[in-house]
Amino acid sequence: MKMVMAVIKPFKLDDVREALTALGVEGLTVTEVKGFGRQKGQTEIYRGAEYSVSFLPKVKIEIAISDDMEEQVVEAIQEAASTGRIGDGKIFVYDINNAVRIRTGESGQDAL
Amino acid sequence: MKMVMAVIKPFKLDDVREALTALGVEGLTVTEVKGFGRQKGQTEIYRGAEYSVSFLPKVKIEIAISDDMEEQVVEAIQEAASTGRIGDGKIFVYDINNAVRIRTGESGQDAL
Amino acid sequence: MKMVMAVIKPFKLDDVREALTALGVEGLTVTEVKGFGRQKGQTEIYRGAEYSVSFLPKVKIEIAISDDMEEQVVEAIQEAASTGRIGDGKIFVYDINNAVRIRTGESGQDAL
Amino acid sequence: MPKYSRIIATSLFAVVFGLIPSVSFAQSTLNGETAFILNTFMFLMAGTLVMWMAAGFSMLEAGLVRAQNTATICLKNIVLYAIAGVMYYLIGYKLMYVDVPEGGFIGSFSLFYNPSAEELALMAAEDGADAAEAAAVYGSSDYSRMSDWFFQMVFVATAASIVSGTVAERIKLWPFLIFVAVLTGFIYPIQGAWSWGTGWLDAMGFSDFAGSTIVHSVGGWAALTGAIILGPRAGKYGADGRIHPFPGANMPLATLGTFILWMGWFGFNGGSVLALGSAKAATAMSVVFVNTNLAAAAGCIVSMIYAALRFGKPDLTVVLNGALAGLVAITAGPDIGNPAIAMLIGAIGGLLSTIAIPLFDKVKIDDVVGALSVHLVAGIWGTLAVAIFSTGDYLAQIAGILAIGVFVSITSSIVWIVLKYTIGIRVDERHERYGLDHAEVGLEAYPDFEIRRAGG
Amino acid sequence: MPKYSRIIATSLFAVVFGLIPSVSFAQSTLNGETAFILNTFMFLMAGTLVMWMAAGFSMLEAGLVRAQNTATICLKNIVLYAIAGVMYYLIGYKLMYVDVPEGGFIGSFSLFYNPSAEELALMAAEDGADAAEAAAVYGSSDYSRMSDWFFQMVFVATAASIVSGTVAERIKLWPFLIFVAVLTGFIYPIQGAWSWGTGWLDAMGFSDFAGSTIVHSVGGWAALTGAIILGPRAGKYGADGRIHPFPGANMPLATLGTFILWMGWFGFNGGSVLALGSAKAATAMSVVFVNTNLAAAAGCIVSMIYAALRFGKPDLTVVLNGALAGLVAITAGPDIGNPAIAMLIGAIGGLLSTIAIPLFDKVKIDDVVGALSVHLVAGIWGTLAVAIFSTGDYLAQIAGILAIGVFVSITSSIVWIVLKYTIGIRVDERHERYGLDHAEVGLEAYPDFEIRRAGG
Amino acid sequence: MPKYSRIIATSLFAVVFGLIPSVSFAQSTLNGETAFILNTFMFLMAGTLVMWMAAGFSMLEAGLVRAQNTATICLKNIVLYAIAGVMYYLIGYKLMYVDVPEGGFIGSFSLFYNPSAEELALMAAEDGADAAEAAAVYGSSDYSRMSDWFFQMVFVATAASIVSGTVAERIKLWPFLIFVAVLTGFIYPIQGAWSWGTGWLDAMGFSDFAGSTIVHSVGGWAALTGAIILGPRAGKYGADGRIHPFPGANMPLATLGTFILWMGWFGFNGGSVLALGSAKAATAMSVVFVNTNLAAAAGCIVSMIYAALRFGKPDLTVVLNGALAGLVAITAGPDIGNPAIAMLIGAIGGLLSTIAIPLFDKVKIDDVVGALSVHLVAGIWGTLAVAIFSTGDYLAQIAGILAIGVFVSITSSIVWIVLKYTIGIRVDERHERYGLDHAEVGLEAYPDFEIRRAGG
Ligand SMILES: Nc1ncnc2c1ncn2[C@@H]1O[C@H](COP(=O)(O)OP(=O)(O)O)[C@@H](O)[C@H]1O
């Protein structure tokens, strides 16, 4: 099984979720994160003093999937989350050894 | 070493932590997340307009452990976090190559 | 490619980010988390009733890097985040199979 | 309480009969119409300050519940204020003040309380021809009737606000509102008739200037019975006897609420002089303001010191409670001539409430905001203090405390129990964990904020 | 509105000419100077309460926008209050009240409105020699001129506050402030001259005691045209016709704002008696306070019940709107003699506003805080209610509603459109998504808090 | 400041000696008792508004500190208000007002300030027999003694509130409270005796109507010395000379605080007329209200424009400061006859404070909420403005500013230094980073919220 972890722009979350649902993905987990990257944070002024906000609000999505879905899932995310502007985010994929559904104790593919 | 990542219902956090402590787990990291899955969010009404809250509050736990503890840890979480009702969450396991304790620089098993 | 995941003390975030930037790391993702470990939370009193805060505020950093940078990155984090006091945190490293830049669709090393 | 107004009534009498009040014979040298205006305006201003206390309770309670129950407590607090006004207009005021037999138990059971016919005539009179109507009005009453109604109404709302804080985070919305309707329409007015309505407690000499017992303890008893019948919040008391606190979500709101209450209390106690149309009333009001402030200050400081010594930290929520306990304590006798004694009364009030907070926990009575310690404990203390330090009579004070306590406890219990076994008063545990805001109000109080510990 | 003050003017006249007012001949038995002081002090106290409503609108709106737009709405609300005061001082007051021809359309176009020469002389007079100056002042006016200015000024600010809530979360700061300047300096005062300034609507018999139409609907029309010309927030109305609500970020703040408004409304309606120097005025004020409170209570309760039945949940934001709608509805006639009818008027106001909320959404008019339902819909209802239940004339009431509606809609539209095609009125979509606080104010409202859904 | 009350004293004198005041000879035509009541009631209402400013400071400061220090600042603000009242009752008032030799330096050192014997007699008198007592009271004083105490007391609290904002986020709780006790019990009253207590500055002609210098700058000097001796917050000024701002955590709270202060200021400046018992006083109060409002409005608008031009964004926190600076500036002379000049004074106040904010940062004086720019800078400006635009004397104004500045700076420094080298005034750096709420109060201000940047 694979874990796909994507960092995207927050307002793209619903689009991505819909794209994934369309693929048959049945679950995912979302985290509010802050991103640092090529997209630079603004320089803000507070009470006359400049300071730079290095971190920008992003959303992280984690989706456990079966191996065969990797390609479509990554593609779906990439399409749905893209605006073409800097800061659109990243997708990372890594292997997971096991998955368990807490409610039933099922494990492996069945747990997803 | 393994990383166990579990997504559970927030109010089960203390139970899970206690179960893990009982096994000798000495550390873990907790993140507030939102989950999307078979458990459907409610349909809410705000000022007369319906909308569905697709995401439900969940808590993610990450626990780095030595390989031999995998089974007991997964089992302990599954038991402690289960209510038998939909939305209880998932446990994922993956390999980690290395672990370092920042304070001392120790690495591997010793760092956990 | 590798994913380095570090859990550190919040006020060390800027130091760590600077240390990583100095190494040429161009992106990272930050999450507010709560940590449980050897460092014990305080015992607080609320309205005369004692209770222990088991979880302490920490910050989690995730940095995807090319394999060859692993050592320096881990070292840089370890140095920058260390205060020598308990609770300084952990660094974990694991393999990732793929990385994609959403904006451009580039993948692998180029996406970082 | 009715003392300071009589003086004006007498002088008004003189005016109506065409006598020019003179310094040497009348109690007040004021023109009758002037006194009427001042009394009326005072009721309106003081009443507005007391109305503002409803916001104070809302903010205090919104700050002291968990984030997941915040919208619910806001809803309860604004609606209870609305219900209190409507019920008191429909039935409560008359039960309390109209046709209470001397030394009696209850007033009139008829509905609605409206402006007097004389007042309506005056309002309708042509501007150039209303002298007679005006004289009829200020000659027969010291103040405009509805200004008094307004002032009394906001007091009822206060009693109801006290209840909501104690039973928060687990009670269902609708049964709570029904309880409020009964409390403000019947329970509060009936016991009020005994003292302020010139019933049997007044005849006995029971003295409660602005309502340490009549308002605050009444709210306290209703809350106490509610807390017992309802039971504690899920998870509050561990099986092992350990207490698991649920810290309040928003400390600046709780602080704001306390400041609002402190401010409003000047109207609560000051307005309870019930007159402004004489030097005596104005002087008494000044003394009341000062005593009110000093008692609160002393309660605040003492509770901070006690909390620091006893709990190891000057817990902000305890200090806020302490200031309020000082205010509740001085409410029964804020017209005392020596402000140093007012400080002492407030200090003891703050101390007692701080001591009481963990005691209620010990007996597993779960009081979310400390309303029992503040309004019931300090309310009883303040009522006794009138006998200790002032002109109050021990027997009468104790009789009042007991009679009102028993009456309110029994009637409240009946209402709570009837509600419990009919529509139910408690949200189910899953909803409690998930938050009342979702279950009862259908929205989140802080939807844009990442909230810790919200159940699922 | 000017009724209750005339009585005093007459008796003051008597004083100036050396007549001692007597109970049998004068309308008020008060010493002229006493009446002058009471009227003046009343204006100042009531005006302070109305000023406080600016804070109420701020908190209500800050609670009902998303976290990412909160600092902007705070900035707008405090600055609009400042601008309203300055514009009304520079030009507005004179347009509205000075030299309006009887039955006319507009007052004086000259700048500044200052204390009268007599008042300045009195203030400058030696303490031992100011009797003549004093008599000149209270003999020629019922109240200090600037106290009236103060009271009228805070009303203008209210009209402006209404607009900010509707057009929130998408309008640019500076054009909004320019609109406010025109509204408070010109549009509001001109239509105000027609009625309160004794212009043609007053001559027709149009009756709007404290401004259901003259203040609240005026704000409502200006907001409505703004909302239409500006368009809805990005993402509010889906392509599929679905509505995507953006829940308000801070419910206790919204609740606090409503309590503040409720409190301030006692000054708004009570102060609109415009006098305190007679038993008649004091009586009227008491009735006004009671009616105001009961109408709000009824609006609150009815909207809760309606929301629970219709939407399935007693949505807190709707209940807050309902209480305010009750207040707006009673504002045109809070001096009605029967409080039960005030309750009815408030209840219908609350009901109508609750019904209206989803209707505006249906026609895709995006009103962030419900100001149109509350101030426009309930404002129209309240103005009609004066004809239905009280002495108002149907024709005059309808004429007033229409004339003011048409005038404000046209002039507002012109200003909005000019702004739109010159400097632009709408922030660009990326900024809207990211939050106006970043784009327009350059800071976050809650920087230490983890915020959900903030764009990037 | 004492001007407006003398007029009534004189007429009261007439009443006591049985003379009926007549329009042609007396300064006020009011019945003596009526004037007594009006003056007293005015003090109580205005004092209540000023008391409310303590809540305003709390909310402003709670909004401008980081989330991790919010509970601490709330605790400090409510307890400092309590301490101010107690200290002023114990010793302060007498030091300031009782037995200050003409042109002298200090009042009486005796403890407690209580109602006069005459007032106690009046309050104790039977309702039917208190005419003589009443006459004794209103014949010997223009107002009830404790109403004046109440009004003066809330002023002291204001001075103390100013300090807490500047030294926030790093000062220890207990030493801060000790400082407050000394400030409110001794430092403030002693300098107050020089002017308002009719001491040497008053004799020189120093004119500070409501306390630009006597209250606001006093708080400012005490805060300035504290900020210097305490040092800046950890991390505020980088080694490289860069400034690292710590944005305030809660903008709507800060906005609310500013609105509360603005509202309370009507009591602060308006009540400083010190009388309501004459047309002159009522007129002056109206002018004061208008000037106060316009100065704040101008300060608000000007600071917004300046911030937009200079910093690129209309920083909300600067605009809030600007409005307050306008208020502080007009406080020394709010009775000026021309409101346009009041606007100018406020505008310059707002401008100066906005310019000052980054300057203090440049010299590494770390003022968390901008209290120095607002209360010290604008306070000095306002005091000078009385000489520039009004009847003030340049020499006397400068003398007052300097004398008070030097006195408060020296005495405050001594207290700060003694505290520093005994119990210490600064929390240790780890606690500062982790948040004072944990270290000093033992709870979190927002425990249910996910907070960014909280140390560990
Ligand atoms: N090496 C990395 N490891 C982890 N997260 C990264 C990394 N690089 C970028 N990110 C995340 O992706 C987000 C977008 O990256 P950025 O470089 O700003 O733009 P883009 O993806 O368009 O090149 C960042 O804000 C950060 O959250």
Ligand SMILES: Nc1ncnc2c1ncn2[C@@H]1O[C@H](COP(=O)(O)OP(=O)(O)O)[C@@H](O)[C@H]1O
């Ligand atoms: N494929 C997945 N990848 C990541 N997280 C998932 C996945 N499926 C479910 N989850 C997480 O687990 C939670 C529970 O899943 P759900 O399907 O609602 O119930 P259950 O686990 O009882 O089947 C979800 O809210 C989500 O956070």
Ligand SMILES: Nc1ncnc2c1ncn2[C@@H]1O[C@H](COP(=O)(O)OP(=O)(O)O)[C@@H](O)[C@H]1O
């Ligand atoms: N086994 C683990 N798995 C995941 N996170 C851990 C683990 N052990 C510790 N942590 C994280 O590291 C933080 C610091 O660990 P702690 O044991 O308190 O101190 P130290 O790292 O100095 O030994 C914890 O708060 C927790 O967030």
